[in-house]
Amino acid sequence: xxQDTREVISEVIRHVxxxxxPIRWRSNQxxxxxxxxxxxxxxxxxxxxxxxxxxxxxxxxxDIDWLATAQTGGQTILTTQYMEPRDLKVYVLADVNPTMxxxxxxxxxxxxxxxxxxxxxxxxxxxxxxxxxxxxxxxSVLNVLRPTNAQRAMxxxxxSLIEADGARQGEGSGLTKALQSLPRQRALVxxxxxxxxxxxxxxxxxxxxxxxxDVVCVVIQDRRERELPAGFGLYTLQDLRTGQRRxxxxxxxxxxxxxxxxxxxxxxxxxxxxxxxxxxxxxxxxEGDAALAKxxxxxxxxxx
Numbered sequence: 001x002x003q004d005t006r007e008v009i010s011e012v013i014r015h016v017x018x019x020x021x022p023i024r025w026r027s028n029q030x031x032x033x034x035x036x037x038x039x040x041x042x043x044x045x046x047x048x049x050x051x052x053x054x055x056x057x058x059x060x061x062x063d064i065d066w067l068a069t070a071q072t073g074g075q076t077i078l079t080t081q082y083m084e085p086r087d088l089k090v091y092v093l094a095d096v097n098p099t100m101x102x103x104x105x106x107x108x109x110x111x112x113x114x115x116x117x118x119x120x121x122x123x124x125x126x127x128x129x130x131x132x133x134x135x136x137x138x139x140s141v142l143n144v145l146r147p148t149n150a151q152r153a154m155x156x157x158x159x160s161l162i163e164a165d166g167a168r169q170g171e172g173s174g175l176t177k178a179l180q181s182l183p184r185q186r187a188l189v190x191x192x193x194x195x196x197x198x199x200x201x202x203x204x205x206x207x208x209x210x211x212x213x214d215v216v217c218v219v220i221q222d223r224r225e226r227e228l229p230a231g232f233g234l235y236t237l238q239d240l241r242t243g244q245r246r247x248x249x250x251x252x253x254x255x256x257x258x259x260x261x262x263x264x265x266x267x268x269x270x271x272x273x274x275x276x277x278x279x280x281x282x283x284x285x286x287e288g289d290a291a292l293a294k295x296x297x298x299x300x301x302x303x304x
Contacts, residue, residue, distance in 0.1 A: 005159070005162060005163060008111065008114075008162055009114075009155065009158050009159055009162060012111060012114045012115050012118055012158055012162070013118055013154065013155075013158065015115045015118070015289070015292060016115060016118035016119045016121075016122050016292070017119050017122070017123075017292045017293075017295060017296055018119065018122035018123045018125070018126055019123050019126065019296045019299045020123065020126040020127050020299070021090075021120075021123050021124065021126070021127065021129075021188070021299045052065055052068050052078045052079065052080055053078065053079055054076055054077065054078060054079075055077035055078065055079050059079055060079075063079040063080055064077060064078070064079050064080075065078050065079060065080045068080070088127070088129045088130075088187070088188060089129070089130055089131075089132060089147050089183065089185070089187040089188070090120065090124045090129050090130065090131045090132070090147075090187065090188045090189075090190070091131070091132045091133070091134065091147070091182060091187050091188070091189045091190070091213075092117050092120055092121075092131065092132070092133050092134070092157070092189075092190050092192065093133075093134045093136060093175070093178045093179070093189065093190070093191045093192070093193075094113050094114075094117060094133070094134070094135050094136070094161050094164075094192045094193075095113070095136060095137075095166075095174075095175070095191075095192060095193030095194065095195075096110065096135050096136070096137055096142065096161065096164040096165075096166035097137055097138050097166045097174075097193075097194075097241065098166055098167070098240040098241055099194055099196055099240045099241060100113065100166065100193070100194060100220070101166075101240065102222055102224075102225075102240055103222050103285045104222055104223060104224045104285070105222065105223055105224075105284075105285050105286030106285055106286055106288055107285050108285065109194055109220045109221070109222060109285055110161070110162070111162075111285075112220055112283060112284075112285050112291065113161065113192040113193075113218075113220055114158050114161045114162055115291070115292065116190075116192060116218060116220075116283065116291070116292075116295055117133070117157060117158060117161060117190075117192060118154060118157075118158055119292060119295050119296075120190050121150045121153050121154050121157060122150060122154065123299055124150050125149065125150025125151060128149070129150075129188075130147035130148055130149055130150075130153075131147060131148065131149075131150055131153045131157070132144075132145060132146055132147035132148075132187075133145040133153070133157045133160060133161075134178045134181055135160055135161055135164040136174035136175055136177065136178040137164075137165075137166040137167070137169065137170075137174045138166070138173075138174055138241070139169055139170035139171055139172055139173065139174050140169055140170040140174050140177065141174060141177045141178050141181060142164045142165070142166070142174075143160045143164055144181060145157055145160060173199065173201060173202050173205070175191070175193070175202050175205065175206075176201060176202055176205040179205045179206065179208070179209045180205070182209060182212075182213060184212065186212055186213055186214070187213050187214070188213070188214045188216075189209065189213045189214065189215045189216065190216050190218055191206075191215065191216070191217045191218065191278075192218045192220060193217070193218075193219070193220065194219065194220050194221055194225075195217065195219055195269055195273075197241075198269060198272060203272050203275075203276055206273070206276040206278055207275075207276040207277060210276055210277040210278050211277075214279075215276075215277075215278040215279070216278065216279045216280070216281070216298070217273050217278045217279070217280040217281075218280075218281055218283060219266075219269065219270075219280060219281065219282045219283065220283050220284075220285075221266075221282065221283070221284050221285075222284065222285045222286070223284060223285070223286050225262060226259065226262045226263075226284075227255065227258065227259050227262075228248075228250060228254065228255045228258045228259075229250065230250075230255075231250055232249075232250050232251065233249070233250055234247045234248070234249060234250070235247065235248055235249075235250050266282070270282075281294065281295075281298050283295070
């Protein structure tokens with residue numbers, strides 16, 4: 001590993017924060033042992049039966065126990081609730097496409113993703129939960145690290161994110177392939193990406209993943225993606241995916257149109273993530289420590 005890479009990793013780790021992540025489907029009362037929890041699952045593979053209860057409107061029809069229902073003479077529809085395994089798995093899926101190497105304030109989007117990934121890992125360690133990691137490019141899954149405890153996961157995960165080569169390769173969607181690599185058992189999944197080119201197939205893949213997992217999409221952006229700089233004159237934009245350049249004249253009108261276009265993109269993106277039943281939060285490279293404070297709020301606030 002190069003010395004400058006080690007320095008970047010050390011700086012990233014210096015910026016991580018930690019806060020126990022309250023999960024709405026773990027037990028309401030945190031046990032002294034940290035990772036101790038009880039929760040219900042729609043799946044049955046490898047889980048112990050917790051109870052059979054009467055079906056209520058809004059329950060998942062897949063949970064109906066037709067044998068137990070038949071034993072009531074069909075008078076009562078019963079569903080099965082399962083006890084999930086005591087250990088919760090947390091996964092981080094990190095986008096390493098070339099667009100993530102863009103950054104005009106403080107750090108690049110990739111480095112911010114590394115800081116937030118480190119915060120996920122350290123926070124998962126507060127409850128003794130294991131963390132897995134998947135780095136993906138536009139078309140491929142690049143690195144997969146199996147779930148392990150937070151202390152062991154921190155350095156290799158951040159190194160994997162920083163060093164991953166996101167050059168275009170292969171066919172299909174790297175995000176879709178990463179989602180398909182997740183386990184069948186329910187997990188807490190953080191996806192860190194700029195989501196600049198989310199396709200319809202990827203929206204469908206997100207929706208399928210959210211049927212099983214608790215998915216949080218962390219949208220990472222840079223100020224220059226939202227607004228043009230002040231002043232007048234020619235300003236050159238470059239598509240980091242294709243290398244194509246385009247120059248525009250800086251003016252009040254062009255700045256307003258640029259900002260409106262981005263706002264439309266972001267509004268549509270957040271609506272698409274919501275429609276896929278994924279939670280979302282937006283972070284920007286210039287926020288610095290403020291981004292980490294927002295991450296703590298993400299952990300400790302609306303996830304209860």
